[in-house]
Amino acid sequence: MRASDLDATFAALADPTRRAILARLAHGEASVSELAAPFAMSLPAISKHLRVLQRAGLISRGRNAQQRPCRLEAAPLRAVAEFTEHYRRFWDESFDRLDDYLRELQADEKKPRRKH
Amino acid sequence: MRASDLDATFAALADPTRRAILARLAHGEASVSELAAPFAMSLPAISKHLRVLQRAGLISRGRNAQQRPCRLEAAPLRAVAEFTEHYRRFWDESFDRLDDYLRELQADEKKPRRKH
DNA sequence: CGCTTTGTGAACCGTCCGGTTAAGAAACTT
């Protein structure tokens, strides 16, 4: 994992449109038009966003007739998660008590994540 | 947590100089000159980076004579970590079995994190 | 073949970004 990879990943994630696209792709593959539908934005704009996501390794693309379906590739997000783990003790005072964190995690699990 | 906060956080993290500054601050407070020392870069450039980090809420600043010491504020990183958690199952196949995840977490805990 | 659908490419535009230099502010030192 080179630092420049993290650069590209963070830069890609810094845009709300691109994060929304990733959230949509968490539901499954989607075509460019499907991804573009929720946004008041031209198709070429979405195409550019997709290219940014692809160069960051956050999506991969296939071919299906005219469609070019996009699929989520989460590996770079793992690197982001590992990055934040280095700082966890600075925001979680009871970090040494793992149980607290686990309970919190399980609470999160019970919340339905309808946004995705 | 508004989306625009995540925008600012990810944008701030997209620069390697700024990530290095955060890593340095994980060791403890530091003055601007101390933070600038490792970089082949003018002081105003560092000052700008610090302003970006501050506007993202990733650092806070004090006053000590001429120095303006910087302190790490990790709260926004928690939001980043929570963001990535939504995607963990896409890189971690055994995510639905929470136990696996917890074991992995505990293994991480046993590793000393001497870097910080 | 010609038309429609789906998506990309190219050129352009205004804004933001990351850096510079030069100047100035704020606090300590002598």
Next chain:
DNA sequence: AAGTTTCTTAACCGGACGGTTCACAAAGCG
């Protein structure tokens, strides 16, 4: 008071970013 240290502000520059429009490529369909 004068000078030093520390840091910020202002102006500038080149390049990247996020969007647009227009043109076109590629595949399916009448």
